[in-house]
Amino acid sequence: MLIKKTNKWDLRESDITPEPIYHQRRDILKKLGIAAASLPLASNATAGIFDVFSSDDQTSVVDNRRSLTTIKSSLSNPTLSLTPEKKILQYNNFYEFGTDKTDPAERAKNFITNPWQVKIDGLVNKPLTLDYDDLFSSFPLEERIYRLRCVEAWSMNVPWIGFSLADIIKRADPTSKAKYVAFQTLYDPKQMPGQASRSLGGGIDYPYVEGLRLDEALHPLTLLSVGLYGKTLPPQNGAPLRLVVPWKYGFKSIKSIVRITLTDKQPPTTWNILAPNEYGFYANVNPNVDHPRWSQASERFIGEGSLFSSRRQPTAMFNGYSEAVASLYQGMDLKRNY
Numbered sequence: 001m002l003i004k005k006t007n008k009w010d011l012r013e014s015d016i017t018p019e020p021i022y023h024q025r026r027d028i029l030k031k032l033g034i035a036a037a038s039l040p041l042a043s044n045a046t047a048g049i050f051d052v053f054s055s056d057d058q059t060s061v062v063d064n065r066r067s068l069t070t071i072k073s074s075l076s077n078p079t080l081s082l083t084p085e086k087k088i089l090q091y092n093n094f095y096e097f098g099t100d101k102t103d104p105a106e107r108a109k110n111f112i113t114n115p116w117q118v119k120i121d122g123l124v125n126k127p128l129t130l131d132y133d134d135l136f137s138s139f140p141l142e143e144r145i146y147r148l149r150c151v152e153a154w155s156m157n158v159p160w161i162g163f164s165l166a167d168i169i170k171r172a173d174p175t176s177k178a179k180y181v182a183f184q185t186l187y188d189p190k191q192m193p194g195q196a197s198r199s200l201g202g203g204i205d206y207p208y209v210e211g212l213r214l215d216e217a218l219h220p221l222t223l224l225s226v227g228l229y230g231k232t233l234p235p236q237n238g239a240p241l242r243l244v245v246p247w248k249y250g251f252k253s254i255k256s257i258v259r260i261t262l263t264d265k266q267p268p269t270t271w272n273i274l275a276p277n278e279y280g281f282y283a284n285v286n287p288n289v290d291h292p293r294w295s296q297a298s299e300r301f302i303g304e305g306s307l308f309s310s311r312r313q314p315t316a317m318f319n320g321y322s323e324a325v326a327s328l329y330q331g332m333d334l335k336r337n338y
């Protein structure tokens with residue numbers, strides 16, 4: 001049967017929808033076996049089809065998470081309205097498992113996170129290795145409700161569980177030469193299909209690497225997370241250990257970390273390597289510095305209700321953490337150091 005191609009739909013959807021959501025819609029359509037071109041779309045008919053997050057027949061997720069006991073933290077913001085757990089677990093960026101938002105939850109289901117080892121090495125007096133159990137027993141676990149802002153202009157509020165990165169760095173006792181901290185994600189193409197295939201993995205050279213200046217790394221807000229919503233992290237959110245830097249774009253918050261290295265030089269970072277004119281080393285959330293291809297002045301907050309009716313809100317300088325972190329960048333040109 002010849003299906004009439006309605007370019008009108010493509011145009012309208014891509015015009016009004018941020019790119020990642022647009023791709024996700026297409027992905028959902030693919031899974032439903034619906035060719036996008038075949039849809040006689042009345043604009044109000046789409047809502048039901050795409051409203052995956054409010055339908056209850058989508059819950060067949062393997063869940064090996066354990067409950068974690070936490071203490072309160074003065075660095076948490078309990079007044080933030082939380083993004084529902086289901087959305088935090090099903091709308092992810094983790095290119096090692098594919099580039100669509102729903103890929104990580106699907107493809108990381110059997111990702112082995114225990115046993116696990118994390119090395120802290122480089123310019124330190126006491127290099128150390130943490131095993132899986134050490135991640136949960138070495139430091140008191142705090143719950144910290146933070147804002148998360150992706151460079152793609154969407155945001156969530158997440159109740160993370162973890163401890164300050166500073167705790168682990170201090171234990172390793174950096175030498176006076178240490179000026180930066182480099183992070184590395186696990187490299188295991190057998191488990192991570194995006195590492196085995198350039199197209200699946202978005203053209204990234206793996207392992208995913210990230211970095212911070214030492215003073216940023218030692219800031220108490222900088223969190224090593226082992227959990228969210230009261231439980232251990234699911235694989236798609238970076239189990240068993242991931243970074244969370246709440247005043248920076250989400251790509252700085254590297255997942256499934258195996259190595260933390262203190263260095264004297266600014267470390268290479270994955271998105272900066274891929275597109276240096278679009279993604280800088282600093283990546284501080286800043287409404288006044290646009291991405292070359294889109295505005296950063298506002299963001300789509302993913303909260304209750306349909307993902308696609310989520311509200312637009314203004315982007316906050318340093319993602320709302322100015323008071324705590326602005327002094328780190330005093331005298332710096334934030335347009336040049338994006």
Ligand SMILES: Nc1nc2c(c(=O)[nH]1)N[C@H]1C(S)=C(S)[C@@H](COP(=O)(O)O)O[C@H]1N2
Nearest residue numbers: 092093094095150185208250251253254255
């Ligand atoms: N190793 C690795 N870490 C990563 C990514 C990735 O693709 N690989 N994506 C980053 C991006 S772009 C974002 S927005 C956050 C998303 O975290 P979440 O899925 O827990 O919301 O993870 C970051 N950490």
Ligand SMILES: [Mo]
Nearest residue numbers: 150151250251
């Ligand atoms: Mo992101």
